[in-house]
Amino acid sequence: MATKVVERKPLSLAERTFLPQIVSGLRVTMKNMFKAPVTLEYPDERPDIPPGYRGVPTLVKDPNGREKCVSCQLCEFVCPPKAIRITPAEIPEDAETAHVEKAPEEFEINMLRCIYCGLCQEVCPEEAIFLQDIFSVTGTSREELVFKKDKLYALGGTLPDSHFKWDKKKADELAGNPHH
Amino acid sequence: MVTDSLELVIKAFLVIGAVMTMAGYAVLLERKVAARVQGRPGPNRTQIPILGSIPVIGTFLTRLGVFQPAADGLKFLFKEDPLPGHVNKFYYVLAPMAAFIPAMLTMTVLPFGAITDPVTGATSPLVLADLDIGILFILAVSSLGIYGIILGGWASNSKYPFLGGVRASAQMISYEIALGLSILPVFLWFGGSLNLFNVVQGQSQVWTILVQPVSALIFLIAIFAETNRLPFDMPESETDLVAGYNTEYGAFKFGLFFVGEYTHIIIGSGVFVVLFLGGWTLPFITLPAGLFGAVLSVLIFLAKVFVIVFFFMWIRWTLPRFRYDQVMNLGWNKLLPLALANLVFYAIAIAVIEQLN
Numbered sequence: 001m002a003t004k005v006v007e008r009k010p011l012s013l014a015e016r017t018f019l020p021q022i023v024s025g026l027r028v029t030m031k032n033m034f035k036a037p038v039t040l041e042y043p044d045e046r047p048d049i050p051p052g053y054r055g056v057p058t059l060v061k062d063p064n065g066r067e068k069c070v071s072c073q074l075c076e077f078v079c080p081p082k083a084i085r086i087t088p089a090e091i092p093e094d095a096e097t098a099h100v101e102k103a104p105e106e107f108e109i110n111m112l113r114c115i116y117c118g119l120c121q122e123v124c125p126e127e128a129i130f131l132q133d134i135f136s137v138t139g140t141s142r143e144e145l146v147f148k149k150d151k152l153y154a155l156g157g158t159l160p161d162s163h164f165k166w167d168k169k170k171a172d173e174l175a176g177n178p179h180h
Numbered sequence: 181m182v183t184d185s186l187e188l189v190i191k192a193f194l195v196i197g198a199v200m201t202m203a204g205y206a207v208l209l210e211r212k213v214a215a216r217v218q219g220r221p222g223p224n225r226t227q228i229p230i231l232g233s234i235p236v237i238g239t240f241l242t243r244l245g246v247f248q249p250a251a252d253g254l255k256f257l258f259k260e261d262p263l264p265g266h267v268n269k270f271y272y273v274l275a276p277m278a279a280f281i282p283a284m285l286t287m288t289v290l291p292f293g294a295i296t297d298p299v300t301g302a303t304s305p306l307v308l309a310d311l312d313i314g315i316l317f318i319l320a321v322s323s324l325g326i327y328g329i330i331l332g333g334w335a336s337n338s339k340y341p342f343l344g345g346v347r348a349s350a351q352m353i354s355y356e357i358a359l360g361l362s363i364l365p366v367f368l369w370f371g372g373s374l375n376l377f378n379v380v381q382g383q384s385q386v387w388t389i390l391v392q393p394v395s396a397l398i399f400l401i402a403i404f405a406e407t408n409r410l411p412f413d414m415p416e417s418e419t420d421l422v423a424g425y426n427t428e429y430g431a432f433k434f435g436l437f438f439v440g441e442y443t444h445i446i447i448g449s450g451v452f453v454v455l456f457l458g459g460w461t462l463p464f465i466t467l468p469a470g471l472f473g474a475v476l477s478v479l480i481f482l483a484k485v486f487v488i489v490f491f492f493m494w495i496r497w498t499l500p501r502f503r504y505d506q507v508m509n510l511g512w513n514k515l516l517p518l519a520l521a522n523l524v525f526y527a528i529a530i531a532v533i534e535q536l537n
Binding site: 022025026028029030032033035037038039041 | 213215216217218219220221494495497498499
């Protein structure tokens with residue numbers, strides 16, 4: 001490999017005193033002093049979470065307030081660190097949403113195991129589980145960090161829905177076409 | 181006689197209080213400047229109960245960090261004051277005092293304003309002790325402060341503090357010479373009087389920095405070295421010596437070192453202002469006689485000192501630290517010959533000017 005010898009010019013008198021360099025350095029720091037701080041005063045100011053951010057996995061309800069999860073357990077199976085545990089249950093016959101297949105009796109996500117990979121959100125056929133913008137999870141015990149169903153719904157809230165899949169199914173059923 | 185001494189004591193307490201407050205706020209200024217240079221907001225959380233909860237002003241002062249020095253001081257005061265088992269206890273305890281007292285002593289001869297008698301028109305300095313050898317006193321006492329550092333480094337009985345102390349002494353000796361030589365032309369210029377008041381009165385029209393820029397530059401560099409400020413903070417250099425001479429110190433003892441250092445900076449800036457920036461005078465403006473003029477002169481002086489202190493901080497957060505051999509090289513090979521040449525040049529120039537007149 002060819003080596004190129006870079007010629008070093010001898011320093012001029014002004015350069016040898018370092019004073020012009022010091023002055024230019026002072027100019028840089030003075031300019032910095034008038035810029036706005038680049039830091040975020042964290043607990044008071046929160047960073048902007050970009051869309052698609054993978055925060056804490058949460059369960060969501062549809063705009064009618066129906067829990068979307070049908071406890072198919074796909075997320076439980078796909079979860080790489082096995083953080084999700086679902087206890088499926090039948091929906092009582094007399095409930096308004098009795099036509100929906102199942103509902104989770106208990107839905108646990110162990111936040112100490114979760115790796116925020118987002119596979120549960122990807123795999124969910126009902127669009128019931130979403131990784132939203134919560135990024136700070138703290139707790140004082142291991143038990144506290146196993147999020148239960150009510151906590152997951154509280155964190156998830158309601159997201160807009162464009163399908164209303166089970167409402168359509170019910171309407172079809174009432175119209176005498178239970179199997180589409 | 182009794183009222184005279186009482187007046188002097190009150191004045192002394194006022195000056196000490198002012199300088200200590202300034203030292204505290206110099207720390208705040210340092211932190212704020214550091215933060216601003218690095219794109220941070222700096223200390224802006226500390227609040228005290230009543231003053232801090234005034235709607236607009238309280239928030240503003242809190243954001244400014246005005247209450248921070250009080251918190252810092254209280255922290256030093258209330259922390260456990262450890263006495264390591266391996267130190268030489270007597271000198272270990274003596275060192276912070278030896279660093280702190282000379283820093284406070286130098287301010288006694290530093291004039292910080294002037295009062296003109298409205299009746300007689302005579303001007304007298306506002307100073308605790310108007311010595312005719314003011315600058316000699318300042319040089320002598322301020323270099324005593326180095327004993328605190330050397331003593332602290334040695335008494336700690338630990339490698340890094342010891343190295344810090346050794347470096348401090350070497351650096352102090354090297355730059356003391358350039359410091360002394362750089363201010364000789366100033367006193368030659370003002371007719372050979374060592375009284376600081378005369379020097380300031382002589383600058384009422386033209387500041388010395390314009391007449392003797394090289395002296396000012398050497399003096400400025402030398403006080404950077406004397407006060408152990410970056411880029412000359414060899415004794416402390418936290419990257420290679422942990423914390424240098426004060427590694428083994430904590431709580432209030434460290435606080436004394438710390439306040440002593442900042443007092444040194446303030447006094448050094450004060451001396452620079454007196455010698456080169458015209459002290460409390462402004463060119464082309466004559467201050468009114470009486471008390472109002474006196475207050476005004478003190479304020480002008482403080483404003484100039486603030487500018488120099490700010491310059492100290494500004495330099496600190498701009499330049500990286502020198503290597504130890506570079507510090508020695510600069511001191512002995514560059515500054516000393518330059519100061520000597522400067523002295524000879526001005527001595528001849530002043531002699532020629534006097535012959536011509």
